Amino acid sequence: MLLQVDPAPAKFSVERVSKTFRRGRVETHALDDMSLSVRQGEFVCLVGPSGCGKSTLLDIMAGLCRPDSGHVLCDGHEAGEAGPDRLVMFQEAALFPWLDVTGNVMFGLKLRPDLTRAQRREIAGHYIGLVGLERFARAHVHELSGGMKQRVALARALAPDPDVLLMDEPLSALDAMTREQLYVDFQRIHAESGKTIILVTHNVREAVCLGDRVVLMSPRPGRIREEFAIPLARPRDVNSPELARYATDITVALKDYMGEDVAE
Ligand code: ADP
Ligand code: MG
Numbered sequence: 123m124l125l126q127v128d129p130a131p132a133k134f135s136v137e138r139v140s141k142t143f144r145r146g147r148v149e150t151h152a153l154d155d156m157s158l159s160v161r162q163g164e165f166v167c168l169v170g171p172s173g174c175g176k177s178t179l180l181d182i183m184a185g186l187c188r189p190d191s192g193h194v195l196c197d198g199h200e201a202g203e204a205g206p207d208r209l210v211m212f213q214e215a216a217l218f219p220w221l222d223v224t225g226n227v228m229f230g231l232k233l234r235p236d237l238t239r240a241q242r243r244e245i246a247g248h249y250i251g252l253v254g255l256e257r258f259a260r261a262h263v264h265e266l267s268g269g270m271k272q273r274v275a276l277a278r279a280l281a282p283d284p285d286v287l288l289m290d291e292p293l294s295a296l297d298a299m300t301r302e303q304l305y306v307d308f309q310r311i312h313a314e315s316g317k318t319i320i321l322v323t324h325n326v327r328e329a330v331c332l333g334d335r336v337v338l339m340s341p342r343p344g345r346i347r348e349e350f351a352i353p354l355a356r357p358r359d360v361n362s363p364e365l366a367r368y369a370t371d372i373t374v375a376l377k378d379y380m381g382e383d384v385a386e
Contacts (some may be wrong), residue, residue, distance in 0.1 A: 206233040223250060224246050255270060
């Protein structure tokens with residue numbers, strides 16, 4: 123189960139990234155010499171306790187925050203500022219309440235000035251279908267459940283066809299049943315789109331259900347402690363005994379060096 127020599131070239135990587143936040147005299151060393159390499163089409167789940175620097179790392183990957191040192195590389199080149207090549211989906215969908223579902227997904231396509239409005243509408247329709255909301259294309263945000271809002275956020279992030287999709291605890295605010303349905307959909311969408319996805323979570327079962335690889339981060343300053351390959355066939359059932367066995371092994375590893383709450 124434990125990893126892994128990987129001959130394939132990286133689609134996306136962070137190399138030796140460190141970050142310290144300074145507020146007045148308070149310094150928070152969030153990330154320390156963190157490196158991670160992700161293959162084209164791979165689904166990597168980063169797991170770590172609250173405050174270990176997961177969001178900071180994702181923001182750095184997205185180009186929303188600068189590291190103090192280190193590099194973010196996409197296809198072997200410095201990734202630079204935030205752009206439609208690397209889009210983030212957050213825990214809160216942050217949709218525009220004055221736009222309907224189609225308008226929200228089309229908004230992401232404003233990043234593509236080469237497209238006409240009709241083309242944007244067509245692409246938005248495709249992704250709204252992919253996330254299973256075709257019947258709600260004209261619905262407004264206040265008419266949607268939490269799970270549906272996250273589906274819209276996912277369609278909006280996918281529509282500009284990013285090279286890498288970054289997800290920061292996208293399912294953490296949802297109830298368990300909605301989350302389980304979205305595990306099914308995330309797996310299907312990953313298979314259909316072939317996207318390279320990096321998802322951070324504190325939920326080990328979620329990571330095992332979705333990831334080709336589960337990467338464990340240490341408490342702050344965040345570093346990679348250990349990686350687990352998850353060779354389970356897809357689609358995976360989050361409640362299957364095989365999946366639970368991986369989750370238990372990983373939880374034991376996490377607790378071993380954290381001694382903190384870990385959602386199995
Ligand atoms: P996680 O997402 O794993 O919960 P974060 O990356 O959000 O962790 O935060 C890591 C640490 O860095 C925390 O201690 C947090 O308080 C601190 N931190 C994050 N962003 C800032 C900021 N803009 N200014 C100061 N401290 C920050
Ligand atoms: Mg976070």
